Amino acid sequence: MAARRYAAVVGWGKYVPQRVMTNDELATMVDTSDEWIRQRTGILERRIADLKEFTSTMAIRAARAALRVAALDPDRLDLIIVCTVTGDYPFPATASLVQDALGASHAGAFDLAAGCSGFIYGLSLASQMIAAGAYDNILVIGAETLSRIIDWSDRQTCVLFGDGAGAFVLQASDQPGGVISFTLGSDGSGADLLIMPGGGSRHPFNETTLANGMTKIRMNGREVFRFATRIMGRAAKEVIDRAGLDIDHVELFVPHQANLRIISTAAKFLGLPMDRVYVNLDRYGNTSAASVPIAVCEAVEEGRIKPGDHIVLVAFGAGLSWAAALIQWAVPPERRWPWWRRLLQWLRYRYARVKSFRQRVVRKLGSLWNRLLGRNGNMGNGAVRGQSGGGDTGWQT
Ligand code: ACO
Secondary structure, eight states: OOOOOEEEEEEEEEEOOSOEEEHHHHHTTSSOOHHHHHHHHOOOEEEOOOTTOOHHHHHHHHHHHHHHHHTOOGGGOOEEEEEOSSOSSSSSOHHHHHHHHHTOTTOEEEEEOOGGGHHHHHHHHHHHHHHTTSOSEEEEEEEEEGGGTOOTTOHHHHTTBOEEEEEEEEEEESSSOEEEEEEEEEOGGGGGGEEOOSSSSSSOSSHHHHHTTTTSOEEOHHHHHHHHHHHHHHHHHHHHHHTTOOGGGOSEEEEOOSOHHHHHHHHHHHTOOGGGBOOOHHHHOBOGGGHHHHHHHHHHHTTOSOTTOEEEEEEEETTTEEEEEEEEOOOOTTOOOOHHHHHHHHHHHHHHHHHHHHHHHHHHHHHHHHHHTTOOOOGGGTOOOOOOOOOOOOOOO
16 A cells, blocks of 8 residues: 655745835825724734735745745746735736746646635645645745735725735655645635626726726625634634644644734634734735745744644635645754755756746747748648747746
8 A cells, every 4th residue: 555645844935025014104095093903903014015026026035935945946846836816917827937937847837816715725735736646846825916906095905905925835745744634615605795806707907997996906894804703713623623633732823814803713712822823914914825824934933833833724815715724844944955055046046037038039039930931820721830929928036
Protein backbone atom coordinates (compact mmCIF):
# COMPACT_ATOMS: atom_id res chain seq x y z
CA MET A 1 0.00 0.00 0.00
CA ALA A 2 1.34 3.46 -0.93
CA ALA A 3 2.42 5.62 2.03
CA ARG A 4 -0.01 8.41 2.94
CA ARG A 5 0.97 11.85 1.62
CA TYR A 6 0.53 15.03 3.62
CA ALA A 7 0.54 18.65 2.40
CA ALA A 8 2.96 20.51 4.68
CA VAL A 9 3.21 24.29 4.70
CA VAL A 10 6.94 24.75 4.05
CA GLY A 11 6.99 28.40 2.98
CA TRP A 12 5.09 31.58 3.80
CA GLY A 13 5.47 35.19 2.80
CA LYS A 14 3.58 38.46 2.68
CA TYR A 15 3.67 41.85 1.07
CA VAL A 16 1.78 44.99 2.03
CA PRO A 17 2.08 48.37 0.30
CA GLN A 18 4.06 51.13 2.02
CA ARG A 19 1.29 53.69 1.95
CA VAL A 20 -0.66 53.84 5.21
CA MET A 21 -4.14 55.37 5.29
CA THR A 22 -5.32 56.21 8.80
CA ASN A 23 -8.88 56.57 10.03
CA ASP A 24 -8.27 60.29 10.45
CA GLU A 25 -7.35 60.57 6.78
CA LEU A 26 -10.59 58.78 5.85
CA ALA A 27 -12.50 61.20 8.04
CA THR A 28 -11.35 64.00 5.70
CA MET A 29 -12.90 62.12 2.75
CA VAL A 30 -16.26 60.87 4.11
CA ASP A 31 -18.52 61.60 7.07
CA THR A 32 -16.88 59.27 9.60
CA SER A 33 -14.51 59.41 12.56
CA ASP A 34 -11.58 57.50 14.00
CA GLU A 35 -13.73 56.71 17.05
CA TRP A 36 -16.59 55.20 15.01
CA ILE A 37 -14.27 53.03 12.91
CA ARG A 38 -12.28 51.81 15.94
CA GLN A 39 -15.36 50.99 17.99
CA ARG A 40 -17.39 49.33 15.25
CA THR A 41 -14.60 47.48 13.44
CA GLY A 42 -11.31 47.54 15.40
CA ILE A 43 -9.48 48.97 12.36
CA LEU A 44 -6.98 51.80 12.94
CA GLU A 45 -5.30 51.97 9.54
CA ARG A 46 -4.94 50.10 6.26
CA ARG A 47 -2.42 49.86 3.40
CA ILE A 48 -3.19 51.23 -0.04
CA ALA A 49 -1.38 50.20 -3.24
CA ASP A 50 0.35 52.96 -5.19
CA LEU A 51 -0.34 53.46 -8.87
CA LYS A 52 2.48 51.12 -9.93
CA GLU A 53 1.27 48.29 -7.71
CA PHE A 54 -1.26 45.72 -8.87
CA THR A 55 -2.52 42.40 -7.58
CA SER A 56 0.15 40.58 -9.61
CA THR A 57 3.07 42.67 -8.34
CA MET A 58 2.03 42.21 -4.71
CA ALA A 59 1.40 38.49 -5.29
CA ILE A 60 4.88 38.12 -6.82
CA ARG A 61 6.55 39.75 -3.83
CA ALA A 62 4.67 37.55 -1.36
CA ALA A 63 5.45 34.48 -3.49
CA ARG A 64 9.18 35.24 -3.60
CA ALA A 65 9.24 35.60 0.18
CA ALA A 66 7.42 32.26 0.59
CA LEU A 67 9.76 30.48 -1.84
CA ARG A 68 12.74 31.87 0.07
CA VAL A 69 11.44 30.45 3.35
CA ALA A 70 10.71 27.12 1.61
CA ALA A 71 14.18 27.15 0.01
CA LEU A 72 12.46 26.04 -3.20
CA ASP A 73 13.40 26.88 -6.80
CA PRO A 74 10.35 28.23 -8.67
CA ASP A 75 10.92 25.76 -11.48
CA ARG A 76 10.04 22.97 -9.03
CA LEU A 77 6.54 24.40 -8.62
CA ASP A 78 3.81 22.25 -10.18
CA LEU A 79 0.93 24.67 -9.75
CA ILE A 80 0.24 28.31 -8.84
CA ILE A 81 -3.18 29.33 -7.54
CA VAL A 82 -3.90 33.03 -7.06
CA CYS A 83 -6.98 33.59 -4.92
CA THR A 84 -8.39 37.02 -5.69
CA VAL A 85 -11.44 39.04 -6.74
CA THR A 86 -9.27 41.91 -7.97
CA GLY A 87 -7.02 40.27 -10.58
CA ASP A 88 -5.01 42.51 -12.90
CA TYR A 89 -7.42 41.73 -15.77
CA PRO A 90 -10.76 39.90 -16.18
CA PHE A 91 -8.46 37.55 -18.09
CA PRO A 92 -5.77 36.25 -18.41
CA ALA A 93 -5.40 34.88 -14.91
CA THR A 94 -3.14 36.85 -12.58
CA ALA A 95 -1.60 33.45 -11.70
CA SER A 96 -0.13 33.29 -15.23
CA LEU A 97 1.54 36.68 -14.72
CA VAL A 98 2.97 35.42 -11.43
CA GLN A 99 4.17 32.19 -13.10
CA ASP A 100 6.00 34.20 -15.77
CA ALA A 101 7.64 36.60 -13.32
CA LEU A 102 8.84 33.77 -11.07
CA GLY A 103 10.21 31.79 -14.02
CA ALA A 104 8.13 28.83 -12.80
CA SER A 105 8.37 27.11 -16.16
CA HIS A 106 6.81 23.79 -15.10
CA ALA A 107 3.81 25.19 -13.26
CA GLY A 108 0.16 25.34 -14.26
CA ALA A 109 -1.58 28.51 -13.13
CA PHE A 110 -5.11 29.69 -12.48
CA ASP A 111 -7.09 32.19 -10.40
CA LEU A 112 -9.70 31.26 -7.85
CA ALA A 113 -12.51 33.62 -6.88
CA ALA A 114 -14.32 32.90 -3.61
CA GLY A 115 -14.18 36.36 -2.01
CA CYS A 116 -12.50 36.53 1.35
CA SER A 117 -12.79 32.74 1.70
CA GLY A 118 -10.67 32.31 -1.44
CA PHE A 119 -7.33 31.56 0.21
CA ILE A 120 -8.72 28.72 2.33
CA TYR A 121 -10.51 27.33 -0.76
CA GLY A 122 -7.15 27.40 -2.61
CA LEU A 123 -5.31 25.85 0.31
CA SER A 124 -7.84 23.02 0.60
CA LEU A 125 -7.72 22.30 -3.13
CA ALA A 126 -3.91 22.32 -3.19
CA SER A 127 -3.67 20.03 -0.17
CA GLN A 128 -5.96 17.49 -1.84
CA MET A 129 -3.98 17.55 -5.10
CA ILE A 130 -0.85 16.82 -3.10
CA ALA A 131 -2.51 14.13 -0.98
CA ALA A 132 -3.79 12.45 -4.16
CA GLY A 133 -0.25 12.28 -5.53
CA ALA A 134 -0.93 14.57 -8.51
CA TYR A 135 1.57 17.28 -7.50
CA ASP A 136 4.46 17.80 -5.07
CA ASN A 137 4.84 21.59 -4.78
CA ILE A 138 2.01 24.11 -4.98
CA LEU A 139 2.09 27.86 -4.43
CA VAL A 140 -1.16 29.31 -3.07
CA ILE A 141 -1.44 33.10 -2.96
CA GLY A 142 -4.15 35.40 -1.63
CA ALA A 143 -3.75 38.87 -3.14
CA GLU A 144 -6.08 41.85 -3.45
CA THR A 145 -6.06 45.46 -4.62
CA LEU A 146 -9.47 46.31 -3.18
CA SER A 147 -8.65 50.02 -3.18
CA ARG A 148 -9.34 49.97 -6.95
CA ILE A 149 -12.93 48.75 -6.54
CA ILE A 150 -13.86 50.69 -3.40
CA ASP A 151 -16.39 53.48 -3.69
CA TRP A 152 -14.41 56.14 -1.81
CA SER A 153 -17.57 58.14 -1.21
CA ASP A 154 -19.39 55.26 0.56
CA ARG A 155 -18.56 55.43 4.27
CA GLN A 156 -20.13 52.03 4.94
CA THR A 157 -17.53 50.21 2.84
CA CYS A 158 -14.50 52.43 2.26
CA VAL A 159 -13.46 52.32 5.92
CA LEU A 160 -13.23 48.52 5.94
CA PHE A 161 -10.82 47.42 3.23
CA GLY A 162 -7.09 47.46 2.42
CA ASP A 163 -4.57 45.98 -0.04
CA GLY A 164 -1.94 43.27 0.34
CA ALA A 165 -0.83 39.73 -0.46
CA GLY A 166 0.15 36.56 1.38
CA ALA A 167 1.46 33.22 0.08
CA PHE A 168 2.04 29.64 1.22
CA VAL A 169 4.17 26.95 -0.41
CA LEU A 170 2.63 23.51 0.14
CA GLN A 171 4.84 20.48 -0.29
CA ALA A 172 4.26 16.72 -0.24
CA SER A 173 5.56 15.06 2.90
CA ASP A 174 5.35 11.63 4.50
CA GLN A 175 5.37 13.22 7.98
CA PRO A 176 1.88 13.62 9.47
CA GLY A 177 0.86 17.28 9.57
CA GLY A 178 0.08 20.13 7.22
CA VAL A 179 -3.54 20.60 6.18
CA ILE A 180 -5.41 18.06 8.32
CA SER A 181 -9.05 18.95 7.70
CA PHE A 182 -11.11 21.55 5.90
CA THR A 183 -14.66 22.59 5.14
CA LEU A 184 -15.98 24.74 2.31
CA GLY A 185 -19.44 26.26 2.05
CA SER A 186 -21.63 28.59 0.06
CA ASP A 187 -25.08 30.18 0.29
CA GLY A 188 -25.65 31.86 -3.06
CA SER A 189 -29.02 33.21 -1.94
CA GLY A 190 -26.93 35.95 -0.31
CA ALA A 191 -24.99 36.78 -3.49
CA ASP A 192 -26.43 40.29 -3.65
CA LEU A 193 -25.35 41.16 -0.09
CA LEU A 194 -21.73 41.69 -1.08
CA ILE A 195 -21.23 42.29 -4.76
CA MET A 196 -19.58 44.25 -7.54
CA PRO A 197 -22.51 44.15 -9.95
CA GLY A 198 -20.83 45.57 -13.08
CA GLY A 199 -18.06 44.29 -15.32
CA GLY A 200 -19.29 40.71 -15.82
CA SER A 201 -21.49 39.12 -18.48
CA ARG A 202 -24.70 40.35 -16.80
CA HIS A 203 -23.78 44.02 -16.72
CA PRO A 204 -20.69 44.48 -18.92
CA PHE A 205 -18.47 47.54 -18.56
CA ASN A 206 -20.14 50.47 -20.30
CA GLU A 207 -21.05 54.06 -19.60
CA THR A 208 -24.17 53.07 -17.66
CA THR A 209 -22.45 50.60 -15.34
CA LEU A 210 -19.69 53.12 -14.73
CA ALA A 211 -22.07 56.02 -14.13
CA ASN A 212 -24.18 53.94 -11.71
CA GLY A 213 -21.17 52.94 -9.64
CA MET A 214 -21.72 49.28 -10.52
CA THR A 215 -18.01 48.63 -10.83
CA LYS A 216 -17.53 49.27 -7.12
CA ILE A 217 -18.15 47.15 -4.02
CA ARG A 218 -21.73 47.18 -2.72
CA MET A 219 -22.48 45.66 0.63
CA ASN A 220 -25.31 45.17 3.08
CA GLY A 221 -23.07 45.42 6.14
CA ARG A 222 -25.64 44.37 8.73
CA GLU A 223 -26.65 41.21 6.88
CA VAL A 224 -23.04 40.23 6.18
CA PHE A 225 -22.26 40.83 9.85
CA ARG A 226 -25.15 38.57 10.92
CA PHE A 227 -24.06 35.83 8.52
CA ALA A 228 -20.41 36.07 9.60
CA THR A 229 -21.10 35.85 13.32
CA ARG A 230 -23.26 32.76 12.68
CA ILE A 231 -20.88 30.92 10.36
CA MET A 232 -17.34 31.55 11.63
CA GLY A 233 -17.52 29.66 14.92
CA ARG A 234 -19.49 26.80 13.36
CA ALA A 235 -17.06 26.30 10.47
CA ALA A 236 -14.11 26.35 12.88
CA LYS A 237 -15.77 23.77 15.11
CA GLU A 238 -16.45 21.55 12.11
CA VAL A 239 -12.77 21.32 11.10
CA ILE A 240 -11.71 20.69 14.70
CA ASP A 241 -14.24 17.83 14.95
CA ARG A 242 -13.22 16.43 11.55
CA ALA A 243 -9.60 16.32 12.69
CA GLY A 244 -10.69 14.34 15.78
CA LEU A 245 -9.42 17.10 18.09
CA ASP A 246 -11.01 19.46 20.56
CA ILE A 247 -10.59 23.17 21.16
CA ASP A 248 -7.88 22.63 23.80
CA HIS A 249 -5.61 21.22 21.07
CA VAL A 250 -5.81 24.47 19.08
CA GLU A 251 -2.84 26.70 19.87
CA LEU A 252 -3.92 29.58 17.62
CA PHE A 253 -7.11 30.64 15.85
CA VAL A 254 -6.42 32.79 12.78
CA PRO A 255 -9.71 34.22 11.51
CA HIS A 256 -10.40 36.38 8.47
CA GLN A 257 -9.62 39.93 9.57
CA ALA A 258 -12.88 41.72 8.82
CA ASN A 259 -14.23 43.07 12.08
CA LEU A 260 -13.06 42.62 15.68
CA ARG A 261 -16.62 42.16 16.88
CA ILE A 262 -17.14 39.26 14.45
CA ILE A 263 -13.85 37.68 15.58
CA SER A 264 -14.73 38.04 19.29
CA THR A 265 -18.16 36.48 18.72
CA ALA A 266 -16.56 33.47 17.00
CA ALA A 267 -13.98 33.10 19.78
CA LYS A 268 -16.74 33.21 22.38
CA PHE A 269 -18.74 30.55 20.52
CA LEU A 270 -15.65 28.31 20.52
CA GLY A 271 -14.80 29.05 24.16
CA LEU A 272 -11.38 30.39 23.12
CA PRO A 273 -9.71 33.15 25.13
CA MET A 274 -8.60 36.10 22.95
CA ASP A 275 -4.92 35.41 23.70
CA ARG A 276 -5.25 32.35 21.44
CA VAL A 277 -6.79 34.41 18.65
CA TYR A 278 -4.61 36.27 16.17
CA VAL A 279 -5.69 39.80 15.25
CA ASN A 280 -3.92 42.28 12.98
CA LEU A 281 -6.87 44.03 11.36
CA ASP A 282 -6.03 47.15 13.36
CA ARG A 283 -3.09 47.67 10.94
CA TYR A 284 -4.42 46.31 7.64
CA GLY A 285 -8.23 46.31 7.68
CA ASN A 286 -9.93 43.66 5.58
CA THR A 287 -7.63 42.52 2.75
CA SER A 288 -10.12 39.86 1.58
CA ALA A 289 -8.34 36.73 0.27
CA ALA A 290 -4.99 38.08 1.49
CA SER A 291 -6.09 38.52 5.10
CA VAL A 292 -5.58 34.96 6.42
CA PRO A 293 -2.11 34.33 4.86
CA ILE A 294 -0.88 37.78 5.94
CA ALA A 295 -2.09 37.07 9.48
CA VAL A 296 -0.40 33.65 9.55
CA CYS A 297 2.89 35.16 8.34
CA GLU A 298 2.82 37.78 11.07
CA ALA A 299 1.91 35.22 13.73
CA VAL A 300 4.94 33.14 12.68
CA GLU A 301 7.19 36.24 12.67
CA GLU A 302 5.99 37.05 16.21
CA GLY A 303 6.73 33.50 17.38
CA ARG A 304 3.06 32.74 18.01
CA ILE A 305 3.11 29.67 15.76
CA LYS A 306 5.67 26.96 16.42
CA PRO A 307 6.35 23.60 14.78
CA GLY A 308 3.76 21.07 15.88
CA ASP A 309 1.11 23.70 16.69
CA HIS A 310 -2.45 23.20 15.51
CA ILE A 311 -3.91 26.33 13.96
CA VAL A 312 -7.44 26.90 12.74
CA LEU A 313 -7.99 29.23 9.78
CA VAL A 314 -11.50 30.44 9.04
CA ALA A 315 -12.98 32.96 6.62
CA PHE A 316 -16.28 34.18 5.19
CA GLY A 317 -17.11 36.50 2.36
CA ALA A 318 -18.78 37.22 -0.94
CA GLY A 319 -20.86 34.40 -2.32
CA LEU A 320 -21.88 34.19 0.40
CA SER A 321 -19.06 31.78 1.04
CA TRP A 322 -17.15 30.38 3.99
CA ALA A 323 -14.19 28.08 4.54
CA ALA A 324 -12.11 26.73 7.40
CA ALA A 325 -9.00 24.55 7.66
CA LEU A 326 -7.07 22.98 10.49
CA ILE A 327 -3.31 22.93 9.96
CA GLN A 328 -0.54 21.35 11.94
CA TRP A 329 2.51 23.56 11.52
CA ALA A 330 5.27 21.12 10.66
CA VAL A 331 8.29 23.08 9.48
CA PRO A 332 11.37 23.91 11.55
CA PRO A 333 11.97 27.69 11.28
CA GLU A 334 15.71 27.29 10.52
CA ARG A 335 14.97 26.02 7.01
CA ARG A 336 16.62 28.99 5.24
CA TRP A 337 18.67 29.66 2.09
CA PRO A 338 22.25 30.91 2.64
CA TRP A 339 23.09 34.36 1.21
CA TRP A 340 24.64 33.00 -2.02
CA ARG A 341 21.52 30.94 -2.70
CA ARG A 342 19.38 34.04 -2.29
CA LEU A 343 21.66 35.93 -4.68
CA LEU A 344 21.36 33.12 -7.23
CA GLN A 345 17.60 33.24 -6.93
CA TRP A 346 17.58 37.01 -7.41
CA LEU A 347 19.58 36.52 -10.62
CA ARG A 348 17.09 33.88 -11.75
CA TYR A 349 14.21 36.31 -11.29
CA ARG A 350 16.08 38.82 -13.43
CA TYR A 351 16.66 36.11 -16.01
CA ALA A 352 12.93 35.18 -15.95
CA ARG A 353 12.16 38.78 -16.87
CA VAL A 354 14.64 38.78 -19.73
CA LYS A 355 13.31 35.43 -20.95
CA SER A 356 9.74 36.70 -20.87
CA PHE A 357 10.74 39.83 -22.78
CA ARG A 358 12.60 37.69 -25.35
CA GLN A 359 9.52 35.48 -25.86
CA ARG A 360 7.37 38.54 -26.51
CA VAL A 361 9.86 39.91 -29.02
CA VAL A 362 10.15 36.54 -30.78
CA ARG A 363 6.35 36.30 -30.94
CA LYS A 364 6.08 39.82 -32.41
CA LEU A 365 8.82 39.16 -34.95
CA GLY A 366 7.16 35.87 -35.91
CA SER A 367 3.89 37.65 -36.48
CA LEU A 368 5.62 40.39 -38.51
CA TRP A 369 7.42 37.76 -40.58
CA ASN A 370 4.15 35.98 -41.34
CA ARG A 371 2.59 39.25 -42.38
CA LEU A 372 5.51 40.03 -44.68
CA LEU A 373 5.07 36.63 -46.30
CA GLY A 374 1.40 37.40 -46.78
CA ARG A 375 0.28 34.78 -44.28
CA ASN A 376 -2.24 35.41 -41.55
CA GLY A 377 -3.57 33.47 -38.61
CA ASN A 378 -7.08 33.11 -40.03
CA MET A 379 -7.86 29.40 -39.90
CA GLY A 380 -10.88 29.90 -42.15
CA ASN A 381 -8.91 30.60 -45.35
CA GLY A 382 -6.38 27.83 -44.80
CA ALA A 383 -3.52 30.21 -43.98
CA VAL A 384 -0.56 29.07 -41.91
CA ARG A 385 -1.21 29.49 -38.21
CA GLY A 386 1.44 31.78 -36.75
CA GLN A 387 1.91 32.81 -33.13
CA SER A 388 -0.59 35.42 -32.13
CA GLY A 389 1.69 38.32 -31.21
CA GLY A 390 -1.07 39.74 -29.03
CA GLY A 391 0.46 38.58 -25.78
CA ASP A 392 2.02 41.82 -24.63
CA THR A 393 -0.11 42.79 -21.72
CA GLY A 394 2.20 45.62 -20.74
CA TRP A 395 2.40 44.60 -17.09
CA GLN A 396 5.56 45.05 -15.07
CA THR A 397 6.92 43.80 -11.80
N1 ACO B 1 -18.82 56.21 9.94
C1 ACO B 1 -19.83 56.71 10.71
N2 ACO B 1 -21.07 56.19 10.71
C2 ACO B 1 -21.29 55.13 9.91
C3 ACO B 1 -20.28 54.57 9.09
C4 ACO B 1 -19.02 55.16 9.14
N3 ACO B 1 -17.97 54.70 8.39
N4 ACO B 1 -20.81 53.54 8.41
C5 ACO B 1 -22.09 53.44 8.79
N5 ACO B 1 -22.39 54.41 9.68
C6 ACO B 1 -23.65 54.68 10.35
C7 ACO B 1 -24.82 54.13 9.59
O1 ACO B 1 -25.24 55.02 8.59
C8 ACO B 1 -25.84 53.97 10.70
O2 ACO B 1 -26.43 55.19 10.94
P1 ACO B 1 -28.02 55.26 11.22
O3 ACO B 1 -28.23 54.46 12.47
O4 ACO B 1 -28.27 56.72 11.38
O5 ACO B 1 -28.69 54.65 10.02
C9 ACO B 1 -25.00 53.62 11.92
O6 ACO B 1 -23.65 54.00 11.59
C10 ACO B 1 -25.02 52.16 12.26
O7 ACO B 1 -24.85 51.42 11.07
P2 ACO B 1 -24.75 49.86 11.07
O8 ACO B 1 -24.64 49.39 9.65
O9 ACO B 1 -25.82 49.26 11.92
O10 ACO B 1 -23.35 49.66 11.82
P3 ACO B 1 -22.73 48.32 12.31
O11 ACO B 1 -22.49 48.38 13.74
O12 ACO B 1 -23.45 47.13 11.73
O13 ACO B 1 -21.30 48.36 11.58
C11 ACO B 1 -20.17 47.46 9.68
C12 ACO B 1 -21.20 48.44 10.17
C13 ACO B 1 -18.83 47.81 10.31
C14 ACO B 1 -20.07 47.59 8.17
C15 ACO B 1 -20.59 46.04 10.10
O14 ACO B 1 -21.91 45.81 9.70
C16 ACO B 1 -19.73 44.97 9.50
O15 ACO B 1 -18.57 44.86 9.84
N6 ACO B 1 -20.30 44.11 8.65
C17 ACO B 1 -19.55 43.04 8.03
C18 ACO B 1 -18.82 43.59 6.85
C19 ACO B 1 -17.78 42.68 6.33
O16 ACO B 1 -17.09 42.01 7.07
N7 ACO B 1 -17.63 42.67 5.01
C20 ACO B 1 -16.59 41.98 4.35
C21 ACO B 1 -16.94 40.60 4.00
S1 ACO B 1 -15.60 39.77 3.38
C22 ACO B 1 -15.43 39.91 1.66
O17 ACO B 1 -15.69 38.97 0.91
C23 ACO B 1 -14.90 41.16 1.05
